[in-house]
Structures are given as structure tokens and as C-alpha cells.
Amino acid sequence: MFLCVLKNIKLNYTQRVNYLEKTINYTNNMNKTIDNLAADNIRALAISMVEKANSGHPGGAMGGADFLHILYSEYLNFDPTEMDWAFRDRFFMDAGHLSALMYAQYHLLGNYTKKDLQNFRQWGSVTPGHPEVDVLRGIENTSGPLGQGHAMGVGAAIAAKFLDARFESLFTHKIYGFITDGGVQEEISQGVGRIAGHLGLNNFIMFYDSNDVQLSSMTDEVSSEDTTMKYEAWGWKVINIDGHDHDQIRKALDDANAETEKPTLIIGKTIMGKGCVLANGDIYEGECELHGKPIGDTKADFTKTLINLGANPESSFDVYTDVQAYYSEVLAKKTATAAAKKATIATWKAANPALASKMEMFLSGVLPDLDLSQVVQKANVATREASSAVLGYLAENVENMIVSSADLSNSDKTDGFLKKSSILEKNNFKGGFLQAGVAELTMTAIANGIALHGGVIPVVATFFVFSDYMKPAIRLAAIQELPVKYVLTHDSFRVGEDGPTHQPIEQEAQMRLMEKVKNHSGHQSLLALRPADAIETSVAWDMALKNTTTPTALILSRQNIKDIPAGTSRYQEATGAKKGGYLVKSVVNPDITLFANGSEVSTLIEAAAILEKENNLKVNVASIISEGLFKQQSAKYQESIIPKGKLVFGLTAGLPVNLEGLIGDSGKVIGLSHFGYSAPASVLDQKFGFNAESASKEILKYIQESK
Numbered sequence: 163m164f165l166c167v168l169k170n171i172k173l174n175y176t177q178r179v180n181y182l183e184k185t186i187n188y189t190n191n192m193n194k195t196i197d198n199l200a201a202d203n204i205r206a207l208a209i210s211m212v213e214k215a216n217s218g219h220p221g222g223a224m225g226g227a228d229f230l231h232i233l234y235s236e237y238l239n240f241d242p243t244e245m246d247w248a249f250r251d252r253f254f255m256d257a258g259h260l261s262a263l264m265y266a267q268y269h270l271l272g273n274y275t276k277k278d279l280q281n282f283r284q285w286g287s288v289t290p291g292h293p294e295v296d297v298l299r300g301i302e303n304t305s306g307p308l309g310q311g312h313a314m315g316v317g318a319a320i321a322a323k324f325l326d327a328r329f330e331s332l333f334t335h336k337i338y339g340f341i342t343d344g345g346v347q348e349e350i351s352q353g354v355g356r357i358a359g360h361l362g363l364n365n366f367i368m369f370y371d372s373n374d375v376q377l378s379s380m381t382d383e384v385s386s387e388d389t390t391m392k393y394e395a396w397g398w399k400v401i402n403i404d405g406h407d408h409d410q411i412r413k414a415l416d417d418a419n420a421e422t423e424k425p426t427l428i429i430g431k432t433i434m435g436k437g438c439v440l441a442n443g444d445i446y447e448g449e450c451e452l453h454g455k456p457i458g459d460t461k462a463d464f465t466k467t468l469i470n471l472g473a474n475p476e477s478s479f480d481v482y483t484d485v486q487a488y489y490s491e492v493l494a495k496k497t498a499t500a501a502a503k504k505a506t507i508a509t510w511k512a513a514n515p516a517l518a519s520k521m522e523m524f525l526s527g528v529l530p531d532l533d534l535s536q537v538v539q540k541a542n543v544a545t546r547e548a549s550s551a552v553l554g555y556l557a558e559n560v561e562n563m564i565v566s567s568a569d570l571s572n573s574d575k576t577d578g579f580l581k582k583s584s585i586l587e588k589n590n591f592k593g594g595f596l597q598a599g600v601a602e603l604t605m606t607a608i609a610n611g612i613a614l615h616g617g618v619i620p621v622v623a624t625f626f627v628f629s630d631y632m633k634p635a636i637r638l639a640a641i642q643e644l645p646v647k648y649v650l651t652h653d654s655f656r657v658g659e660d661g662p663t664h665q666p667i668e669q670e671a672q673m674r675l676m677e678k679v680k681n682h683s684g685h686q687s688l689l690a691l692r693p694a695d696a697i698e699t700s701v702a703w704d705m706a707l708k709n710t711t712t713p714t715a716l717i718l719s720r721q722n723i724k725d726i727p728a729g730t731s732r733y734q735e736a737t738g739a740k741k742g743g744y745l746v747k748s749v750v751n752p753d754i755t756l757f758a759n760g761s762e763v764s765t766l767i768e769a770a771a772i773l774e775k776e777n778n779l780k781v782n783v784a785s786i787i788s789e790g791l792f793k794q795q796s797a798k799y800q801e802s803i804i805p806k807g808k809l810v811f812g813l814t815a816g817l818p819v820n821l822e823g824l825i826g827d828s829g830k831v832i833g834l835s836h837f838g839y840s841a842p843a844s845v846l847d848q849k850f851g852f853n854a855e856s857a858s859k860e861i862l863k864y865i866q867e868s869k
């Protein structure tokens with residue numbers, strides 16, 4: 163429809179004159195104007211995309227075009243022939259609504275076709291409304307939820323520093339971020355600002371598109387902070403510039419690149435909708451309404467604006483001839499620079515074969531040979547303790563892991579890793595532990611950035627109840643299919659005395675919901691494992707490490723758990739968890755099957771003993787470590803563990819819904835449907851009926867009711 167309108171547009175005399183005048187202007191001053199021409203071309207492409215899609219965000223894209231063009235044409239190092247080259251500079255977008263800006267810029271680089279731009283935001287296109295990670299086309303991260311993009315950028319900068327500390331200054335590439343008012347306002351920016359400043363991430367350079375406009379108001383209606391002072395207080399270098407002045411942009415990027423101690427924030431004052439004009443030709447910029455709708459739906463005039471930008475309204479998706487030629491040169495230069503660096507790396511590899519093969523292994527994502535059955539587990543310990551033992555083993559055997567905790571390392575037991583490693587510090591990234599401070603969301607988003615960078619495996623830890631604070635970043639890990647590992651301890655009301663604020667009730671259900679959501683590869687988007695005892699925790703860790711295509715949550719107990727009785731080899735038996743669930747106790751022709759995950763499994767084993775002794779019942783007990791994984795197994799296998807139409811009984815310390823998907827029509831689940839209370843865990847067990855005696859009574863009642 164829109165195309166038809168465009169085709170029918172005939173330029174009147176004044177428009178043609180304006181158009182020609184502008185074109186002539188460009189040729190008058192080649193050196194200066196090629197950059198203006200390129201930035202205007204990006205603006206024209208971006209607004210054409212939004213206009214054709216009849217949805218999107220033109221104004222911010224128009225404001226950010228100058229910075230992006232200068233960055234990409236003169237600073238960002240990458241190899242156009244190998245976009246996923248590990249040693250490339252990376253660009254992390256925070257403001258996903260500026261996707262049109264990125265696609266337009268990357269069209270000039272040849273990563274998107276004209277058709278891709280014309281299909282912006284359409285079904286099946288490679289140009290979705292908000293950018294979705296697509297490294298081969300230059301999209302380093304999925305963005306949209308404001309704030310997370312720059313946190314991922316800092317994660318990538320940490321990964322680069324980590325690798326650089328191990329491979330003799332090979333990973334000196336820069337990570338660039340692009341943030342807007344919304345991202346700066348998001349609470350996560352506090353964590354990001356603090357951590358980047360504290361760690362002295364001089365390899366992180368962020369442009370702040372400061373246009374004084376946001377979605378529904380001007381920024382002065384919501385904020386009167388001094389952003390420069392705020393970032394300086396966190397230890398950043400801050401440079402204020404006119405974000406449309408190319409020489410100021412260059413100077414700022416030069417200074418940022420020369421900085422050796424601090425991350426840099428370049429605050430660029432920009433104009434929302436830069437280049438927009440009214441039908442009468444008057445400038446119409448800086449308006450809130452230019453943020454999020456097609457230019458034609460605002461007071462600005464779309465055609466006049468295109469002409470003002472030097473575009474031909476009859477074919478506004480064209481790349482200007484001069485810009486095309488200029489970008490061919492740019493790409494040739496990038497390729498040559500990358501080739502030179504590749505030659506240096508090849509020389510280094512030849513001189514350092516052992517280190518080189520280690521580096522290759524890190525970058526390939528392949529783990530060294532691990533045997534988690536070798537991890538010595540103490541008897542009857544909490545699964546967080548068991549996880550600690552595994553982490554100690556990993557500290558010694560996996561050299562490319564960054565474990566982080568939000569100030570709970572001695573409680574979530576990631577200190578098992580820390581004791582054999584050391585913390586990441588400013589100017590010293592030899593260690594492998596990130597003390598994230600109390601910042602769960604930041605920590606989790608940083609982990610996504612570490613994973614996106616590649617070469618390093620991220621693990622993050624805190625109390626399970628605080629996974630609520632992590633959730634938005636867990637969701638982005640799931641969408642991006644990132645193999646981040648979450649260590650979530652204190653997994654039930656058995657936290658005890660700390661009371662309801664610290665006792666997870668609905669958190670497991672939330673994780674199980676993520677198991678039900680499929681990612682774009684068609685797989686379960688997250689794997690949530692709640693192991694039943696220490697050895698099963700070792701197996702769960704093995705599963706987590708081998709899961710390289712989705713995030714994995716390990717849900718672990720604070721309190722000690724009685725070990726599941728072993729047959730011949732407990733570890734071997736516990737590998738049944740790799741099917742999502744297996745029998746930990748089995749008899750021929752059982753009268754009933756009891757099932758649970760985590761600490762409730764051992765409660766059921768004790769309950770089974772009571773039922774067998776006192777009621778002469780034959781009982782099977784299953785540990786279903788992951789409902790999602792279990793349901794992926796054959797119907798026959800599932801049936802062999804939890805039979806259909808038979809007596810089946812589930813026990814969960816969380817909401818009953820955790821297990822209700824497994825019981826068919828005939829089963830019963832007992833869970834907890836209220837917040838917890840502050841009291842010793844054993845008292846809560848008693849009050850809530852979570853011991854073997856109470857469970858066995860409930861089971862008998864269910865058997866009676868079923869007759």
C-alpha cells in the first residue's frame with residue numbers, strides 16, 4: 163500500500179530543486195559531506211523501513227546515525243569476510259527499539275539486503291522489530307528490554323579481559339555500547355556502572371544518545387540527575403560532545419580508545435528525529451512524537467524529510483552512489499586490517515602451540531574431559547554443599563569459567579570455586595570469580611554477555627528466592643539460547659528462620675514454566691534441575707555443563723539431605739536423571755508410585771519405608787529432576803517411571819503445580835500453597851506436614867479415597 167503511494171509521488175518543482183541543491187552540496191565538499199551523506203542515508207533508510215512496516219521507531223535512529231556511521235566506518239575493527247571472528251570489536255545495542263538504525267547501518271556494510279530492509283518487522287524476515295542475536299549479520303545481542311544490552315556489553319568486556327589475561331594481549335579488542343535515556347534510567351545501570359568502573363574496564367566504550375526525549379515525555383519530567391557526575395563517581399571517564407559533530411565524535415572515540423584505566427561514557431547530545439521537516443519545509447525535530455511511529459503519522463512530512471536527507475522519495479531504500487563507493491573502501495580497509503591482525507595471531511600461534519591449542523579449545527566451547535563421578539561427596543549433605551564440591555573440581559579442571567555470586571558466595575557455596583581461584587580485579591583478570599556485589603539482575607545480564615562473547619563459561623549464583631530479581635535476564639538467556647548456569651540455593655521453606663521473604667514458594671513453578679516455553683530452535687528454552695541428593699547433584703552439574711544450547715538452573719537445598727540408598731553404584735544410578743526422571747527405589751508390581759524432586763525425594767523414601775513396614779504396601783519412588791526433560795522421553799519410558807491410571811503421589815515443597823503435570827487423572831500432589839513463616843526448618847516441616855510420617859498419612863488417605 164505504502165509503496166503504491168511512493169510510486170505515485172511526483173516531485174514538484176520546488177522538491178526537485180531542493181533535491182538537486184542538496185546533491186550539488188554534497189559534491190561541493192567531499193571530505194566533510196561524505197559522512198553527512200552516509201549519516202543522512204542511514205536516516206533515510208531507517209525512516210523508510212519504519213514507514214513501510216507502518217511500525218517502529220524512527221526518531222532515535224535519526225539521532226544516533228552520526229555516531230554509528232563514524233564508529234563503523236572508522237573505528238570498529240572486524241572482518242567483513244568472517245563476521246564471527248573471535249578477535250573482533252563488538253557493538254552491543256541497549257536500545258533495541260533502534261533496530262532500524264542498526265539494519266540501515268549494516269545494510270551499508272552489506273550484511274542486509276535491500277529486501278531485508280523492506281521486510282522490516284515482517285513474519286519470517288531477518289529484520290525483526292527488536293534486534294535478535296545474529297552475529298553473522300553484526301547483531302551481537304538481542305535487545306529490547308532497556309538496560310540489559312549495556313549490561314551484556316560489560317559482560318563481553320569482562321570476558322575479553324579474562325581471555326586477554328591468559329593469552330598474552332591477544333584479546334585487546336574493544337566492546338562498544340550504545341545506550342539511550344531509558345537504559346540510563348533503568349535500575350540495572352547502577353550495577354553496570356558500579357561494576358564496570360570498579361573493574362576498570364577500559365575496553366568498554368559506551369555512547370549515550372542523550373536526546374532529552376523518551377517514549378512518553380521529555381526526560382526533564384522524570385530526571386534531574388547529573389549523569390556525568392554519576393558515572394564519574396563510579397570511576398568512569400566521561401566525555402560530553404555534540405552527538406552530531408563528526409569531529410567531536412572522532413575525538414571522543416580517540417580519547418576513549420587511549421584510556422588505560424577506566425570505561426568511557428561518551429554523552430552525545432543528539433536531536434530526536436534529526437532531519438525531519440514539515441510540509442512547508444520548516445525543521446521539525448526534537449519532538450516526543452517522533453520516537454515511536456512512522457514519520458508520516460506525525461506532524462513531519464515523510465516525503466519532504468526524505469528529500470531533506472538527500473534521498474529520492476521514489477526509491478528511498480537506495481544507497482547513495484557516493485556512500486556505496488565509500489563503504490566499499492571502508493570494507494576493504496577493515497578486511498586488510500583484520501588480515502594483518504590474523505597474521506600476527508598466526509605467528510603467535512606458531513610460537514606458542516600449547517597455549518594456542520588451549521585458546522582454540524576455549525573458543526570452540528568444547529570442555530576438557532571431565533569425570534564428575536570422581537568428585538568426592540560427603541554423606542548426607544545439602545545439595546549446595548555437593549555443588550560446592552563439584553565447583554572445587556571445576557576450578558581445577560575447567561580453566562575458562564567465570565563464577566559469580568551476588569554477595570552470597572559463602573551461603574550459595576560458590577566459595578568452593580573461589581577457594582581454588584581468585585577474584586577478578588582491576589588490572590588483574592587472572593582469577594575466575596566475579597564478586598558481583600548485591601546486584602542479581604546485573605550479574606545475570608553480565609553472564610549473558612560473557613556467554614555472547616564466547617570463550618568463557620559463565621556461572622551465577624544467589625538464593626533461589628532472589629531468582630525473581632534475575633528473571634528478566636534469565637528470559638533473555640533463554641531467548642538467545644545461551645548456556646549460562648544458575649546456582650540457586652536455599653530452595654524451599656526449609657530456609658527456616660529467615661522467614662517468608664527468603665522462602666521460595668512459587669519460584670520453581672516459574673522455572674518449570676520456562677521449561678515449557680520453546681526457543682526459536684524448537685527446544686525447551688531452559689533446563690531446571692533440582693537434584694535429590696549429593697551424587698545426583700554431581701550428575702546435575704554434568705548435565706548443566708553438557709547443555710551448551712540453553713541456560714540451566716540448578717536448584718539446591720540449604721539443609722542437609724539423606725543420601726538416596728545406593729544399589730551397586732549410586733553415581734551410575736543417578737545418571738538416570740539425564741532422562742529427566744528415574745526410579746530411586748523400585749519393586750515388582752508396586753501398589754503406588756511416589757515421586758518428587760530435590761529434598762522431597764528422600765522424604766518420600768522414608769515415607770515408603772513406613773508404608774511398607776506398617777501397611778504392607780509395595781512402593782516405587784521416582785526422582786523427577788526436570789519435568790521438561792522427563793516429558794521429552796518416550797511415552798514408554800515415562801510410563802515405566804510414573805504409570806498412567808495407577809496410584810501416583812507427588813510431594814513438592816513448592817506450589818502443587820510443580821508436579822501436577824505428571825499425575826494424569828488418577829494421581830495426587832501435596833505441595834505448599836501459601837507463603838512460609840519464620841521458624842526453625844524442622845518446626846516448619848512439622849507444621850506444613852513435610853516429614854515422612856505426615857507424608858505417609860497423606861498417602862494412605864489418598865489410597866483410601868481412590869478405592
Ligand SMILES: Cc1ncc(C[n+]2csc(CCOP(=O)(O)OP(=O)(O)O)c2C)c(N)n1
Binds near residue numbers: 219257259306377453
Ligand atoms: C525494560 C523496558 N521498559 C520499557 C520499554 C518500552 N520503551 C521502549 S523505548 C522506551 C523509552 C525511550 O526513551 P529513550 O530510551 O530515550 O529512547 P528514544 O526515545 O530517545 O529513542 C521505553 C519506555 C522497554 N523497551 N524496556
Ligand SMILES: [Mg+2]
Binds near residue numbers: 373375376
Ligand atoms: Mg531519549
